[in-house]
Amino acid sequence: MTILELSDVCYTYDKGTPMAHEALVNINLKIEKGLMTGIIGHTGCGKSTMLRMFNGLLKPDSGKILLDGKDIWENPKEISKVRFRVGLVMQYPEYQLFDETVRSDIAYGPRNMGLDEDEIARRVEEAASFAGVSRDMLDRSPFELSGGQKRRVAIAGIMAMKPEVLVLDEPAAGLDPKGREDIFTGLDRYRRESGASVIIVSHSMEDMARYCDRLVVMNDGEIYLEGTQREVFGDAEKLMQIGLGVPEVTKLISLLREGGMPIPQEIYTVDDAKAVLISMLGGGRK
Amino acid sequence: MIKDVTLGQYFVGNSLLHRADPRAKLLFAVLYIVVLFFAKSAASFAFALAFTVAMIIISGVPFKSVIRAVKPLAFIILFTAVLNVFWTTGEKLLFEWKFIHIYEEGVIFALYMAVRIILLVVGMSVALTYTTTPIALTDGIEELLNPLKKLKVPVHDFAMMMTIAMRFIPTLIEETDKIMDAQKARGADFESGGLVKKAKALIPILIPLFVSSFKRADDLAIAMECRCYRGGEGRTKLKQLRYGKCDVVLLMLAAVFVSGIILCNIYLPYFSI
Amino acid sequence: MAEPFIIAENLSYTYTDDEGDSTEALKNVSFTVNSGEYVAVLGHNGSGKSTLAKLLNVILTPSGGSLTVGGHKIHADMSEDDVFEVRRDVGMVFQNPDNQLVATIVEEDVAFGPENLGIPRDEIRMRVDDALKTVGMYEHRGAQPHRLSGGQKQRVAIAGVIAMMPKCIVFDESTAMLDPRGRAEVMANIRKLNDDFGITVLHITHYMDEAVMADRIIVVNDGEIYRDGTPKEVFCDVEGLRRVGLDVPQGRELLYELSECGIEFDDNPIDIENCAKLILEKFGAQK
Numbered sequence: 001m002t003i004l005e006l007s008d009v010c011y012t013y014d015k016g017t018p019m020a021h022e023a024l025v026n027i028n029l030k031i032e033k034g035l036m037t038g039i040i041g042h043t044g045c046g047k048s049t050m051l052r053m054f055n056g057l058l059k060p061d062s063g064k065i066l067l068d069g070k071d072i073w074e075n076p077k078e079i080s081k082v083r084f085r086v087g088l089v090m091q092y093p094e095y096q097l098f099d100e101t102v103r104s105d106i107a108y109g110p111r112n113m114g115l116d117e118d119e120i121a122r123r124v125e126e127a128a129s130f131a132g133v134s135r136d137m138l139d140r141s142p143f144e145l146s147g148g149q150k151r152r153v154a155i156a157g158i159m160a161m162k163p164e165v166l167v168l169d170e171p172a173a174g175l176d177p178k179g180r181e182d183i184f185t186g187l188d189r190y191r192r193e194s195g196a197s198v199i200i201v202s203h204s205m206e207d208m209a210r211y212c213d214r215l216v217v218m219n220d221g222e223i224y225l226e227g228t229q230r231e232v233f234g235d236a237e238k239l240m241q242i243g244l245g246v247p248e249v250t251k252l253i254s255l256l257r258e259g260g261m262p263i264p265q266e267i268y269t270v271d272d273a274k275a276v277l278i279s280m281l282g283g284g285r286k
Numbered sequence: 287m288i289k290d291v292t293l294g295q296y297f298v299g300n301s302l303l304h305r306a307d308p309r310a311k312l313l314f315a316v317l318y319i320v321v322l323f324f325a326k327s328a329a330s331f332a333f334a335l336a337f338t339v340a341m342i343i344i345s346g347v348p349f350k351s352v353i354r355a356v357k358p359l360a361f362i363i364l365f366t367a368v369l370n371v372f373w374t375t376g377e378k379l380l381f382e383w384k385f386i387h388i389y390e391e392g393v394i395f396a397l398y399m400a401v402r403i404i405l406l407v408v409g410m411s412v413a414l415t416y417t418t419t420p421i422a423l424t425d426g427i428e429e430l431l432n433p434l435k436k437l438k439v440p441v442h443d444f445a446m447m448m449t450i451a452m453r454f455i456p457t458l459i460e461e462t463d464k465i466m467d468a469q470k471a472r473g474a475d476f477e478s479g480g481l482v483k484k485a486k487a488l489i490p491i492l493i494p495l496f497v498s499s500f501k502r503a504d505d506l507a508i509a510m511e512c513r514c515y516r517g518g519e520g521r522t523k524l525k526q527l528r529y530g531k532c533d534v535v536l537l538m539l540a541a542v543f544v545s546g547i548i549l550c551n552i553y554l555p556y557f558s559i
Numbered sequence: 560m561a562e563p564f565i566i567a568e569n570l571s572y573t574y575t576d577d578e579g580d581s582t583e584a585l586k587n588v589s590f591t592v593n594s595g596e597y598v599a600v601l602g603h604n605g606s607g608k609s610t611l612a613k614l615l616n617v618i619l620t621p622s623g624g625s626l627t628v629g630g631h632k633i634h635a636d637m638s639e640d641d642v643f644e645v646r647r648d649v650g651m652v653f654q655n656p657d658n659q660l661v662a663t664i665v666e667e668d669v670a671f672g673p674e675n676l677g678i679p680r681d682e683i684r685m686r687v688d689d690a691l692k693t694v695g696m697y698e699h700r701g702a703q704p705h706r707l708s709g710g711q712k713q714r715v716a717i718a719g720v721i722a723m724m725p726k727c728i729v730f731d732e733s734t735a736m737l738d739p740r741g742r743a744e745v746m747a748n749i750r751k752l753n754d755d756f757g758i759t760v761l762h763i764t765h766y767m768d769e770a771v772m773a774d775r776i777i778v779v780n781d782g783e784i785y786r787d788g789t790p791k792e793v794f795c796d797v798e799g800l801r802r803v804g805l806d807v808p809q810g811r812e813l814l815y816e817l818s819e820c821g822i823e824f825d826d827n828p829i830d831i832e833n834c835a836k837l838i839l840e841k842f843g844a845q846k
Binding site: 457508511514524 | 647664
């Protein structure tokens with residue numbers, strides 16, 4: 001089922017000036033309920049503009065954004081309600097923290113929603129658990145935390161609004177492998193337990209292959225490729241043309257196929273590769 | 287996007303005023319201001335007006351933009367003019383009603399004052415801000431103040447501060463944009479409510495902005511130290527300002543302006559104050 | 560014969576926070592980096608790798624042990640002139656591209672270091688132009704830094720360091736905030752500086768795919784050196800690296816996983832070409 005839909009969306013920055021720059025050209029996109037969608041593309045391809053369309057931070061020049069079938073710009077005065085339903089975590093969100101304690105910072109969103117204090121407290125605890133913010137962190141100042149911890153607090157701040165669609169712009173940027181994994185598993189848990197859709201922008205094909213159900217590749221303000229992992233990674237050549245690649249292990253698999261091994265093409269994670277190769281090479285134990 | 291607001295509203299161009307050395311322009315501007323205060327007669331003001339219009343034409347800056355520079359000052363100009371009209375006493379009474387007396391001198395004085403302020407703003411904008419990049423302006427100020435170094439005035443540090451400020455203003459504007467978007471995504475509302483509510487709504491923007499500015503300052507200080515920065519002493523410079531033909535022309539223009547005003551004051555003393 | 564440029568013996572550093580609690584960021588670390596070497600320092604966030612970088616440039620001074628950089632002993636009581644000498648030899652490129660450019664114009668920023676060194680104007684001009692050409696930013700010399708991409712800003716920062724003609728450059732997570740294109744640009748430049756100019760490079764990172772490009776990797780964990788060797792040697796120990804919170808290249812990971820299931824290989828390559836070769840051999844032998 002579709003939760004969020006972009007239909008013929010166009011957007012130009014500085015329209016009507018010599019600096020005009022077409023950021024989005026006729027975007028048509030459907031985001032499915034309950035799935036994790038990955039958005040891939042180079043800096044300047046229009047990703048960030050598109051994310052700002054999802055929750056009404058930017059208004060399209062033409063075209064419609066439908067949330068649950070309803071045009072979000074039908075009543076511009078109600079646009080802030082859309083922002084509670086489509087939660088956007090910006091790049092390096094740790095720079096938005098401001099309150100005295102982690103608890104009250106996470107509560108900022110729910111408080112803006114006008115919820116009562118009991119509900120806010122409940123949501124803060126719940127979001128903290130999803131995002132991997134430990135209980136003892138809640139009463140500390142967000143400014144004493146490490147970079148990775150701050151990032152998780154910022155993500156919890158959006159999760160606490162219980163958005164039906166959670167959008168994140170490079171949630172793992174700059175984090176080490178452990179930090180990345182913590183963020184992604186938290187997002188996966190949020191998606192499974194709340195039934196929300198999650199949209200992430202990432203540059204890591206390996207992460208995309210591991211966590212995303214659907215992929216959207218953008219280039220020059222247009223949707224370049226879109227579909228399941230097989231549909232997108234299957235077209236390695238087309239990805240290469242715009243300077244993007246496939247996961248390392250997929251490259252390895254194509255080398256093996258070239259070398260004559262009858263392996264199916266669609267392998268994007270080490271685990272899948274391992275399973276296939278064990279059956280072919282006849283592993284011993286387990 | 288606000289990041290594209292040009293600092294100091296510099297207009298790209300290649301006019302005489304654009305090409306002149308910032309030091310020459312600063313000297314020119316100082317002379318222009320001083321002489322403007324010596325203008326006394328209608329003829330001197332007319333001359334100053336004509337001279338300024340000529341400057342605008344030379345600079346190639348559109349008249350519309352020049353007017354825009356004056357607009358925010360309209361209130362102050364009007365206010366001083368009104369004040370002058372009512373408070374200046376003289377010999378020729380034009381109008382009288384209860385305690386209000388308006389003299390001809392008052393009207394003339396008010397008019398001159400208004401023209402003076404307008405010319406001041408326009409002249410400064412055209413000679414400096416519209417035709418000089420902020421960087422060139424800083425360099426010019428540093429060079430002109432250089433002799434003060436002997437008096438232990440920290441000229442270099444001042445110039446360094448200006449440069450860093452100009453380097454980071456666009457970055458901070460961009461950052462403010464981002465933080466505003468981030469808080470809007472959390473339901474922040476900056477538009478509705480009274481003054482107190484609006485001021486309160488700014489806290490989630492200002493605190494992150496301060497925190498990151500301190501971090502930036504810290505990072506930058508370390509980066510500068512690592513690049514062997516030890517203040518102005520023993521430093522050389524990549525660029526040196528050089529006077530050229532344009533500067534001679536500019537100083538000639540200044541001479542014309544000075545003598546024009548003086549001559550008008552003496553030989554055409556109509557409506558003098 | 561290569562001479563040692565950095566010598567650390569039982570080097571330690573202890574942080575003390577506002578409440579007086581102290582944390583040992585580096586514990587009795589010993590290693591040597593030779594002139595002209597390209598070494599990656601790999602470790603997760605908080606492993607102590609950034610502390611190491613800061614010691615090399617006298618931003619911090621050792622709490623214990625000894626550290627010699629380019630013949631200068633680093634200690635807390637160094638004179639300002641000695642610190643100056645070390646910093647002239649060891650350039651540093653930091654993480655945040657926005658927070659290390661000083662001037663409002665690219666070429667003026669590159670000139671900042673040489674200006675501080677008091678180099679004559681004509682030579683600064685030459686150095687600035689050469690440095691900008693080396694990093695491929697010459698055509699942007701008149702640009703304002705805030706109009707550049709992250710990768711471009713980092714290249715300007717690198718040019719600023721090259722123009723000072725240091726013997727060694729430390730990259731302190733200089734790619735962490737960049738997109739893949741920016742990272743590739745910076746990595747290509749690091750390689751070039753080492754290959755073409757013989758500059759000693761210390762690249763501090765948590766990306767294993769960047770570390771494999773070095774000649775040697777020092778893995779830091781919990782303030783100690785966990786491994787020190789060629790990329791191939793270091794990535795041999797998949798289990799151990801995972802334990803200290805690091806990734807291994809996917810090809811190596813796959814071979815390791817297979818060997819865990821009883822499919823043994825004779826070698827531990829890290830690049831996919833050699834991994835594929837080994838698997839194909841195995842497959843061929845089996846038939």
